[in-house]
Each structure stands twice: as structure tokens, then as C-alpha cells.
Amino acid sequence: MTTKNFWKNLADSGPIVALAPMDGYCDSAYRQLIKTIAPETIAFSEFYSADGLVHSKTLAPAVLPHAEIEKPLIVQIFGKDPEKFAEAAKIIESYGVAGIDVNMGCPAKKVVKSGHGSSLMIHRDTAYRCIEAMAMAVSIPISVKTRLGWENSDPLTEFCRWLENAGANLITVHGRTYQQQFTGKADWTAIYELADSIRIPVIWNGDVRDYADGMAKKSNLAGFMIGRASFGNPWCFRADAHVPTLSAVLDTMRLHTDFLFQTKGRKWMLEARKHLVQYLHALPGAKSYRRALVSVESPEDVDRVLMTIRTDHSDTLDMPIPGRDTDSVLRAWEGYTA
Numbered sequence: 001m002t003t004k005n006f007w008k009n010l011a012d013s014g015p016i017v018a019l020a021p022m023d024g025y026c027d028s029a030y031r032q033l034i035k036t037i038a039p040e041t042i043a044f045s046e047f048y049s050a051d052g053l054v055h056s057k058t059l060a061p062a063v064l065p066h067a068e069i070e071k072p073l074i075v076q077i078f079g080k081d082p083e084k085f086a087e088a089a090k091i092i093e094s095y096g097v098a099g100i101d102v103n104m105g106c107p108a109k110k111v112v113k114s115g116h117g118s119s120l121m122i123h124r125d126t127a128y129r130c131i132e133a134m135a136m137a138v139s140i141p142i143s144v145k146t147r148l149g150w151e152n153s154d155p156l157t158e159f160c161r162w163l164e165n166a167g168a169n170l171i172t173v174h175g176r177t178y179q180q181q182f183t184g185k186a187d188w189t190a191i192y193e194l195a196d197s198i199r200i201p202v203i204w205n206g207d208v209r210d211y212a213d214g215m216a217k218k219s220n221l222a223g224f225m226i227g228r229a230s231f232g233n234p235w236c237f238r239a240d241a242h243v244p245t246l247s248a249v250l251d252t253m254r255l256h257t258d259f260l261f262q263t264k265g266r267k268w269m270l271e272a273r274k275h276l277v278q279y280l281h282a283l284p285g286a287k288s289y290r291r292a293l294v295s296v297e298s299p300e301d302v303d304r305v306l307m308t309i310r311t312d313h314s315d316t317l318d319m320p321i322p323g324r325d326t327d328s329v330l331r332a333w334e335g336y337t338a
């Protein structure tokens with residue numbers, strides 16, 4: 001079992017490179033895939049409702065069991081009730097999860113309206129009590145993922161010091177405000193200042209393209225998280241700047257399909273359609289392969305599309321797909337509000 005020093009020890013031993021929590025994406029299959037390709041990555045889950053984990057008989061057994069390769073797994077939750085958070089934390093701990101992350105950054109209307117996510121940035125007493133209750137309830141570390149503030153003028157450091165005093169062991173900051181949602185470019189100047197002002201490690205998130213990009217901007221931070229740039233590009237976490245051949249990309253699409261098939265039950269197909277199309281950016285003929293991928297109904301259908309690509313591109317299978325444009329992948333999410 002991990003201790004409260006988990007994040008501090010990780011930060012001391014090298015940069016923390018993490019898969020950002022993403023609803024609808026960071027399920028067990030995706031985490032297993034990322035950890036197979038880039039084993040040093042710390043995987044965060046999608047977010048789950050603290051109340052749901054406590055009250056639903058089916059949620060915890062459906063989302064908390066995880067494979068050995070996903071460890072140390074961090075599970076993210078949202079809510080607003082300190083007692084529910086504490087109870088949910090105990091349930092999560094009982095599944096051998098390494099750490100719990102609390103969402104204080106989601107800007108989605110329905111989340112904020114219920115007093116969850118970003119809303120906790122302006123309900124600081126509640127935020128404090130939630131972290132304090134969890135920190136006392138479990139021995140695994142508690143972290144918080146938040147934004148620069150509700151709006152630009154908000155004092156990020158004051159808020160994060162507040163969370164540190166409540167018992168938080170790590171802070172991740174997405175370099176946009178609540179008001180910005182997903183628009184504009186992520187800004188990390190305030191995050192550098194924050195890292196100099198609190199004792200617990202700080203990692204930054206927002207628009208990181210890959211490991212090299214993260215390291216170039218890391219400065220005094222403990223590390224960085226990558227979210228959207230990992231779609232169809234799990235290699236982005238690797239320190240060796242590995243660029244896969246087309247053949248390796250196709251093998252990875254099959255592996256991703258296997259993980260989904262093993263873990264998702266009947267839902268695997270919809271998930272596969274969503275993920276697989278993202279691997280083919282910049283591949284000549286991608287449009288027609290995507291059309292075929294969004295209607296696959298069995299792993300054999302996936303195999304058939306992959307075989308077509310292998311035949312069509314037989315002379316370039318051992319070469320990387322030329323010119324993946326990560327900026328366009330990030331731009332495609334402008335205006336996204338979850």
C-alpha cells in the first residue's frame with residue numbers, strides 16, 4: 001500500500017509523467033494500453049461520483065478493479081459532501097488503489113451546478129472539509145486537480161495552500177481558468193509561482209504535446225500530465241521520443257481492441273470505434289479507413305480494416321506515419337465542455 005509520501009517520493013526520483021483523468025477515455029483498457037507502451041506513466045482514472053461509489057451497489061465493482069500493469073493507479077472522484085468523500089475514499093482504498101484525486105476543475109455545467117468540480121474553487125470551506133475528511137479516513141495519498149482559478153484574478157497559491165493545510169499531498173493545475181473552459185492556450189506562469197510557494201509537489205496540465213514538450217516547460221514543477229495529445233498516440237509519454245512504424249501503430253490498434261474487448265463487455269465496440277479512428281491522423285487514405293472503423297462490430301471487423309491498411313501501405317509499413325499534427329488534435333477540442 002502507498003503512503004502519504006507517495007507523491008513526494010515520486011517527485012524526488014524523477015519527473016512525474018501522468019495520463020490526465022478523462023471521462024469516457026481513461027478506463028482500464030486505455031490505462032493498460034498506455035502502461036504497456038510507456039510503463040513509467042502514472043495513470044489517472046476517469047472521474048467517478050463519490051456519492052455513486054457509496055450508494056450504488058454496481059459502480060465500485062465495475063470501475064475499481066484494475067490490472068497489475070495499471071498500478072500504481074490513481075482514481076479520481078467528484079462530489080461536495082465531506083462524509084461521502086471519506087466513505088468513498090475507504091471503498092477506493094479497499095481495492096488496492098494507490099491514490100485518490102479530487103476533481104476541483106471540471107467546468108461542465110451540470111457538474112458545477114451541483115456544487116462539484118470547479119465549483120469547489122469558490123466554495124473553499126467545503127473544499128477544505130472534503131480533503132480533510134478523506135485525508136483522515138485513509139492512509140493512501142489525496143491529491144487535487146484544479147484550474148488556475150474561477151477567473152483570472154483568483155489567487156491560485158492561496159487556494160492550494162489551503163488544500164495543502166487540509167491534507168492534500170499533490171496538486172495538479174490545468175493552466176486555464178473555469179471561465180476559459182477549453183479555449184485559449186494553457187498558461188503556466190502562475191503554476192511556477194505556486195510550486196515555489198507550497199511544500200507539496202505541483203504538476204501542470206494543459207496542451208502538453210509529448211514528453212519532450214513537458215520536460216521543456218517543467219522548470220520547478222514535479223512533472224506534467226498529458227490528456228488529449230495521447231489519443232491515438234500513447235507513445236507521447238515516452239522519454240525516448242520513440243516514433244512507431246505504421247506496422248507498430250496497427251499492432252497497437254489491435255492491442256487496444258483486445259484490452260477493450262476483455263474489459264468492457266458489450267460496450268467495447270463503441271469505445272473501439274471512438275479510439276481507433278484517432279491512430280490514423282495523417283495516413284494517406286485515412287478517411288476511408290475511419291469510415292470502416294466507425295462501423296466495426298467484432299474484433300474480426302477490426303482485423304479486416306487493419307489488413308486492408310497493411311495491404312494498401314505494404315511498402316511503408318516499416319516507416320513512421322509522416323507528420324502527425326498534434327496541434328490539430330488539441331484544436332479539435334476547442335469549445336469542449338464535457
Ligand SMILES: Cc1cc2nc3c(=O)[nH]c(=O)nc-3n(C[C@H](O)[C@H](O)[C@H](O)COP(=O)(O)O)c2cc1C
Pocket residue numbers: 020021022023024025046047076103105106145174205206207208225226227228229333336338
Ligand atoms: C474528453 C475529456 C474528458 C475529461 N474528463 C476529465 C475528468 O474526468 N476529470 C478531470 O479532472 N479532467 C477531465 N478532463 C480534462 C483533462 O484532464 C485535462 O485537464 C485537459 O484535457 C487539458 O489537458 P490536455 O491539454 O493535456 O488535454 C477531460 C478532458 C477531455 C478532453
